[in-house]
Amino acid sequence: MFMIYLFIAGxxxxxxxxxxxxxxxxxxxxxxxxxxxxxCLRKLTFLERIPILSYLFCRGKCKQCKSAVSLVxxxxxxxxxxxxxxxxxxxxxxxxxxxxxxxISLFMIVFVTDxxxxxxxxxVLCFFLPFFIFGRMFVPLDPWHSSLTGAVCGCLLxxxxxxxxxxGIGGGDIKLFxxxxxxxxxxxxxLAFFLSATIGTIFALxxxxxxQLNRKExxxxxxxxxxxxxxxxxxGEHLINxxxxxxxx
Numbered sequence: 001m002f003m004i005y006l007f008i009a010g011x012x013x014x015x016x017x018x019x020x021x022x023x024x025x026x027x028x029x030x031x032x033x034x035x036x037x038x039x040c041l042r043k044l045t046f047l048e049r050i051p052i053l054s055y056l057f058c059r060g061k062c063k064q065c066k067s068a069v070s071l072v073x074x075x076x077x078x079x080x081x082x083x084x085x086x087x088x089x090x091x092x093x094x095x096x097x098x099x100x101x102x103x104i105s106l107f108m109i110v111f112v113t114d115x116x117x118x119x120x121x122x123x124v125l126c127f128f129l130p131f132f133i134f135g136r137m138f139v140p141l142d143p144w145h146s147s148l149t150g151a152v153c154g155c156l157l158x159x160x161x162x163x164x165x166x167x168g169i170g171g172g173d174i175k176l177f178x179x180x181x182x183x184x185x186x187x188x189x190x191l192a193f194f195l196s197a198t199i200g201t202i203f204a205l206x207x208x209x210x211x212q213l214n215r216k217e218x219x220x221x222x223x224x225x226x227x228x229x230x231x232x233x234x235x236g237e238h239l240i241n242x243x244x245x246x247x248x249x
Contacts, residue, residue, distance in 0.1 A: 006088055007081045011051035014080030014108060018073050021112020024121050040065035051077040072115060080108050083230065090234045095139035102131050103183055103233065107226040110176065114222035120172030125179055132183050146185035154181025154189045161197075173221050180229055188236040189229075196221070196228030 020030055035044045042064045048054045055074040062069065087100035106128045110120045136147045154177040162169040181189040204219050232239070 006084050010081035010084030011077045014077035015051045017108040018076040021109045025117045037062040039067040099135040110222050114220040141185040147182050150181035150185040150189045153186045154178045157193050188232045191236050192229040192232035196225045199228050200224035
């Protein structure tokens with residue numbers, strides 16, 4: 001029963017994260033005005049604001065102007081709900097579960113800002129950073145200095161990549177990886193960076209072959225970072241042990 005409540009809470013918060021991701025870069029209040037159709041500007045009714053279900057009931061369209069509703073909205077709601085449940089399953093310690101929920105929340109907001117506006121707002125990172133610092137003070141990594149070295153690695157890896165690729169990674173991505181290093185530690189942030197780069201390359205190749213992207217056009221990197229980092233966070237130690245067994249027998 002608790003899992004159901006957690007799923008519902010994740011879906012509700014996911015709806016808020018979508019709104020935050022759309023409004024923060026535009027410096028609009030998170031609470032007013034009420035959500036509306038971006039095309040006809042009609043205020044949404046209560047039934048049209050029910051997470052996940054409203055998209056299905058309305059068949060992905062505005063009731064008035066029939067314009068298509070972005071898939072990002074229900075995807076963020078469903079993704080947050082599922083990841084909240086997964087975080088609870090993956091971690092036994094309540095403190096680590098809380099950190100996991102915070103990390104998922106951060107990813108959901110910057111996912112929207114990056115996909116919609118190609119930006120990772122500093123204010124979002126600054127909001128979550130103190131919570132991560134205090135979280136790691138009460139739930140430290142092993143060894144204790146792993147958060148510090150992780151933050152350094154998380155900063156330097158994308159920074160050197162940006163220098164060598166002449167802007168292949170943006171400043172927002174560098175700051176995000178620095179925060180991730182604090183949360184994950186140096187081992188898992190190294191794995192997260194490798195997975196993110198691999199997934200990002202696959203996304204770019206698929207987009208180019210599908211004719212949705214040319215070689216000089218930038219591609220939002222946060223979706224790849226989110227997937228790679230959460231895979232590392234949830235299953236990193238298993239992946240590292242699997243690699244060791246595969247490579248060294």
